[in-house]
Structure formats: structure tokens, C-alpha cells
Amino acid sequence: MKQDNQKDNLLVDIRDLNVAFFLRQGVARALANLNLQIKRGETLGLVGESGCGKSVTSLAIMQLIPEPGKIMSGEIHFNGEDLMKKNRKQMRKVRANSISMIFQDPTSALNPVLTIGDQLTDTMIVHQKMGRKAAREKAEFHLNEVGISNPGRQLKQYPHELSGGMKQRVMIAMALSSEPDLLIADEPTTALDVTIQAQILDLMLDLQQKYNTAILMITHDLGVIAEVTDRVAVMYAGKIVEQTDVKTLFKEALHPYTNGLMKAIPSAVADLADHEKLYTIPGNVPTLLELPHGCYFQKRCHLVSEECRSRHPEFTERSAGHLVRCFHV
Numbered sequence: 001m002k003q004d005n006q007k008d009n010l011l012v013d014i015r016d017l018n019v020a021f022f023l024r025q026g027v028a029r030a031l032a033n034l035n036l037q038i039k040r041g042e043t044l045g046l047v048g049e050s051g052c053g054k055s056v057t058s059l060a061i062m063q064l065i066p067e068p069g070k071i072m073s074g075e076i077h078f079n080g081e082d083l084m085k086k087n088r089k090q091m092r093k094v095r096a097n098s099i100s101m102i103f104q105d106p107t108s109a110l111n112p113v114l115t116i117g118d119q120l121t122d123t124m125i126v127h128q129k130m131g132r133k134a135a136r137e138k139a140e141f142h143l144n145e146v147g148i149s150n151p152g153r154q155l156k157q158y159p160h161e162l163s164g165g166m167k168q169r170v171m172i173a174m175a176l177s178s179e180p181d182l183l184i185a186d187e188p189t190t191a192l193d194v195t196i197q198a199q200i201l202d203l204m205l206d207l208q209q210k211y212n213t214a215i216l217m218i219t220h221d222l223g224v225i226a227e228v229t230d231r232v233a234v235m236y237a238g239k240i241v242e243q244t245d246v247k248t249l250f251k252e253a254l255h256p257y258t259n260g261l262m263k264a265i266p267s268a269v270a271d272l273a274d275h276e277k278l279y280t281i282p283g284n285v286p287t288l289l290e291l292p293h294g295c296y297f298q299k300r301c302h303l304v305s306e307e308c309r310s311r312h313p314e315f316t317e318r319s320a321g322h323l324v325r326c327f328h329v
């Protein structure tokens, strides 16, 4: 059912979320006062370099932060309910019915000793209380839907008998079989070759339209972002530094970090002359154990000033829906 009330339209509302990992060397602040919203039916891209907190964000939503990590504070509202207040059993129900996840490596997400059919039907039988026969039929329907021809035969196969692209299709079928409100896709196409990548992304978009599922698309690939997302949040060292709709991001990114990511897009390589090299952002992501005073990006930023070293920039709205965390834009 489509709702036009702005508040009802909000599916995920993360407020001031803090996640830390307690390591022998110290405390790594993986997420620092993270605020993030996902609207019903939209695709939100979450982009940033390795280690910036993309996967931790998704695991926090699922309430699956691994040891030695811990959610320190904050709220995660989903469909109007605070997931932080749910117990394990209630969370299992949310994960089975309303939030699904697909990962980069479908092989590790599939159980090698169970057939595709058993894996697809198990959750339906356990969580949706379906009978075996009805579950089989529904599994066939969903395999068909993700473009697997002869689903009856595929149901009897084991994961190792399928190609990478096929396995990812099975994962999508599994993820969407509960018709979730939210699909979290963590680098879903990174392990696939380019043509298969495009097919899988198209498939996800088709099914999203059909079920009005919101997608949190986690990727380091700005090409994927350009192709499938509505809005984008750029993360750096556990904080969102820029957020806007995808068109604005590619037309007028404002944060120096976002601009660095844009300049580093490999597809631009074809246009470079021999003597030019692909741009890389200088330096590295700061260690989360010892974040600098002030802006976290200061050591790599060409616009850095005294202010950046002494104060942390607020996340401020520059134009409607375009938020940036920088003193110099």
C-alpha cells in the first residue's frame, strides 16, 4: 500500500548510532553518531573506502554486530519500531519476514550440503508456517522470477553445481521470498563479471518495482551507484560526509572526499593519455582507534585549514536534501 504521509514513508530511521569494537589495541569507533534514513521502496546507495563502516551499518540494522563489537547507543527505527528494543526471538522474526540480506559471496551464504530447494523452502516452512508442497511451489515461482529456467530441476541441485551468477540469483530468490520491506545488498555484484553484474542489478531493480522493496545498496563501485540508486550516502571513517540524490552527486558533489572518489573512477581510464595515471586519494583512512581531533578527512584533504583541525564539521543542508560535512564548500 502506498502511503504519502512523509513520516509513514520512512522505513528505516537510524539516529545517533554508535558502534565500537573492543580490540586488544584499543577501542575502534566503527560508527560515530550515524544518522541515516531509508524511504519505502527507494534504493539508497552507501559508498566509501574499505573499512569506513558500510557493512557494520547493515549488520547494526540486522542486530548482528559480531564480537568484539557492540552497539553503544542510538536508535534504529524500522517500520516505526525501535529494533534496539527487540529481543533475539523478535529480531529473528524481523529478519525472516521483513529484512533480507545478500552478500558479495553467495557461496559462503549457501549451505553446501543442502540442495537449493531445501534452502529455499526451509525458511518458508519454519517462519511462514507453510506446508512442504506449498513451499516447493513458491520456491519454483521465485526461481522462475529470478530468471532460472527449469526451476524444478534446479531445486534438486547443490550450490557447487551452479555458476556464481546463478548462485546470486538463488540468493535473490531466497531474499525476496518473504517479500521483505528492506533488502540489504552488500557488494552483491563485486564477485561477478561485468555482463553478469548488469543482469543481476537489472533483476534486483525489476523485483524492487514489483514488491516495492527498499534496497540499501552497499558498494565501493560508483558505477553501480550511478546505475541503480535514487539517493546516495558517502561514508568516511564511520560518519556520513555527504548525502544527496544520485543526479546531484554526479553533477555537483561537494565534499572533497566524494570528489576524490569521483576522480578515482576506473571507467575514466579509457580517456586518459599514456602519461596520465588514474587518480587515487592521497593517504589512508585514519585508524579508528585514534581518530584525529576535528575533521576525520583533514590529513588527506587539499582544502584543510586550521578550523578543520580544531572542530568537527556538522552535517549541514546546502540545498534541499543535499547534506555535507565540510567547512569549505
Ligand SMILES: Nc1ncnc2c1ncn2[C@@H]1O[C@H](COP(=O)(O)OP(=O)(O)OP(=O)(O)O)[C@@H](O)[C@H]1O
Residues within 6 Å of the ligand: 021, 023, 028, 030, 048, 049, 050, 051, 052, 053, 054, 055, 056, 057, 066, 067, 068, 069, 220, 288
Ligand atoms: N569483526 C570485526 N572485528 C574487529 N573490528 C571490526 C570487525 N568488523 C568491523 N570492524 C571495524 O569496523 C570498521 C568498519 O568495518 P566495515 O566492515 O563496516 O567496513 P566496510 O566499509 O564494509 O569495508 P569493506 O568495503 O572492506 O567491506 C573496520 O575498519 C574495523 O575497524
Ligand SMILES: [Mg+2]
Residues within 6 Å of the ligand: 054, 055, 056, 186
Ligand atoms: Mg563491507
